[in-house]
Amino acid sequence: MRKYIIAGVLLWLPLAITIWVLLWVLGLLDGVFVGLLGMAKILAPDGADATIDRLAHLPGLSVIVMVVGLLLSGVFATNVLGQWAVRQWDRLMSHIPIVKSIYSSVKQVSDTLFSSNGNAFREAVLVQYPRAGSWTIAFVTGKPGGEVEHLLPGDHLSLYVPTTPNPTSGFFLIVPSSDVMPLAMSVDEALKYIISMGVVVPGTHPPLAAVPARNLAG
Template sequence: MAKQDGGGEAQQRRGPFSSFHLTLGARLKAYLLTGILVTAPISITLYLAWLVIDWVDGLVNNLLPAQYHPDQYLPFTLPGLGLLIMLAFLILVGMGSAGFVGALLVRLGEGVVGRMPVMRGIYSATKQIFETVLTQQSDAFREVVLVEYPRKDAWCIAFVTGATKGQLRQSLLGAGYDDWVNVFVPTTPNPTSGYLIFVPRSDVRPLSMSVEDGLKAVVSGGIVMPSDDVPPAADTKSSSA
């Protein structure tokens, strides 16, 4: 009875609004977390976009003569102007290289670079990468698969970058498989680094998720995963069976 009386006295000391304070604190905590979830992604996205725009603006301003800087004529800066100038320049270069004279100049430039021992290797590899990634007919990074790596019964998300060809395919034909694919296994949380492995086509498991969803899963370390594509009706039938 003494313990119960002590508990009652403690309840009286806390007052009748103690439960209200607890509820208010829980609500404020929930509101705080919701605010973070709402503002953090958009804030980080805008911050990264601002960094890119600021970097391009600084690069263009360094290339432009001082008398052509907008700051010389306006009392304020124009963020994003350098990015617009860069896009306009690239469009003009693309239009010029599509013509006969532009294509001839490009070939002459490639011929000069091709005679440089070190530069020709860097230029050739860089050009091939951009052509493979940017061309609309390319299948690079358009197929998400599961591959058994780095050991048996351990699977990871990977991206098929193309079919294995040339000397590599000839060297791998002795393993008993005819169809080999190049697979890029990204690292978490930085998907720009990873490992290039050559796997038989029959040993990869294709996934229906998009490349964007696959990259989200890799970057988040598995926290953000694509939703299940199986409809609820199919799940109910399978469970009842």
């Protein structure tokens, strides 16, 4: 009986978690959409409140509006006028006390992670952590810079070591390039390996032992 119950849990758990995540995303989008409609009610002329209230109850409209809004804002931000407007907005936010610290930090992290020119999370590697002889999977985030780069002798890499089974938290390490062992598995495969606590083993790849570790962040 215990075996059958576990088999049933394994069957329905992925679907249940998927539905839960989708509902959470939909709830977040609905909250933003309702907030925008609330602002619209303030700015709209008299008599438009009933129409706005009906829009708030249309199923799926919030998802469509938010996706279209993200698409249009992305198109705007990639042209010359949009890039100038984004620079002006960043300059404005950088002069607001308290807000500038939060905004600039989040922007730096998001630009590093999601920029097509960035190196973050492009390679999975093996590194000895938390002690010698104990290995874990890490992701190359680049090379140390600024004061840290000048204080460390030799070639080093910046690594992110995620925790299991929640990879959104982890540890930031700076290690010598010679101590890093490159992996042929993709970042997605490495994340699945970490989240599953080693249960989901990636497919067989040719070894990359001959690839110098210093090239990983290049």
